[in-house]
Amino acid sequence: MADGLFPRERSEPAPGAVHVPGWLPFERQRELVAACREFGRGPAAYEHTVLPGGRVMSVRSLCLGRRWVPYRYLGPEENLLELPDWLVELGRAALADAYGTHDGAAGADGAAGTDGGPHGGFAPDTALVNFYADGAKMGMHQDREERSPAPVVSLSLGDTCVFRLGNTEDRGRPWTDLELASGDLLVFGGPSRLAYHGVPKVYAGSAEPALGLAGRLNITLRETGL
Numbered sequence: 001m002a003d004g005l006f007p008r009e010r011s012e013p014a015p016g017a018v019h020v021p022g023w024l025p026f027e028r029q030r031e032l033v034a035a036c037r038e039f040g041r042g043p044a045a046y047e048h049t050v051l052p053g054g055r056v057m058s059v060r061s062l063c064l065g066r067r068w069v070p071y072r073y074l075g076p077e078e079n080l081l082e083l084p085d086w087l088v089e090l091g092r093a094a095l096a097d098a099y100g101t102h103d104g105a106a107g108a109d110g111a112a113g114t115d116g117g118p119h120g121g122f123a124p125d126t127a128l129v130n131f132y133a134d135g136a137k138m139g140m141h142q143d144r145e146e147r148s149p150a151p152v153v154s155l156s157l158g159d160t161c162v163f164r165l166g167n168t169e170d171r172g173r174p175w176t177d178l179e180l181a182s183g184d185l186l187v188f189g190g191p192s193r194l195a196y197h198g199v200p201k202v203y204a205g206s207a208e209p210a211l212g213l214a215g216r217l218n219i220t221l222r223e224t225g226l
Contacts, residue, residue: 016190023185066126091221148225151189
């Protein structure tokens with residue numbers, strides 16, 4: 001785990017994937033932690049997802065906006081929680097900063113020259129909030145239920161984790177392991193949009209105590225295209 005001796009640098013671990021360490025200022029992180037607590041007060045709660053076959057995921061999750069269940073999105077009438085406009089705008093700002101669309105570098109589908117403003121027209125309509133308590137992890141999987149090719153925008157809060165970014169063919173190697181700390185931004189789109197990915201380890205107790213969070217929160221914003 002990074003010890004803070006050297007600054008963490010922005011990187012592109014795979015084509016279409018961009019890691020921006022410390023993208024969220026600390027006070028903004030605190031605000032997001034508080035918001036995530038409010039999201040879970042109802043009418044939805046953080047729950048362990050039961051997968052087909054009966055396996056129970058170790059993370060606890062809830063959906064904002066379009067609701068995901070394994071392995072599909074429900075109709076809008078099934079939404080339990082609204083996706084706030086401020087979170088949509090945060091996702092758009094994250095995408096613009098990661099891909100540099102204000103310089104014409106890439107758009108919401110990872111392609112150069114896309115119209116739609118600095119965020120490339122990114123219009124997320126769902127957010128999955130995952131909470132990792134001590135010992136929780138996420139197996140390798142693809143985010144493939146969306147019809148839109150727009151990138152996934154991921155924000156990390158709390159404990160540092162190992163994020164494994166794999167290939168698009170299967171769950172095996174090659175893969176790249178990244179450390180995602182509180183405040184980090186990760187965007188993956190273009191050639192990496194359907195890359196297998198997972199979280200094999202979370203470093204319990206690694207978050208700054210002043211954040212007021214024991215565990216890890218991850219917010220992923222997606223455009224379903226439904």
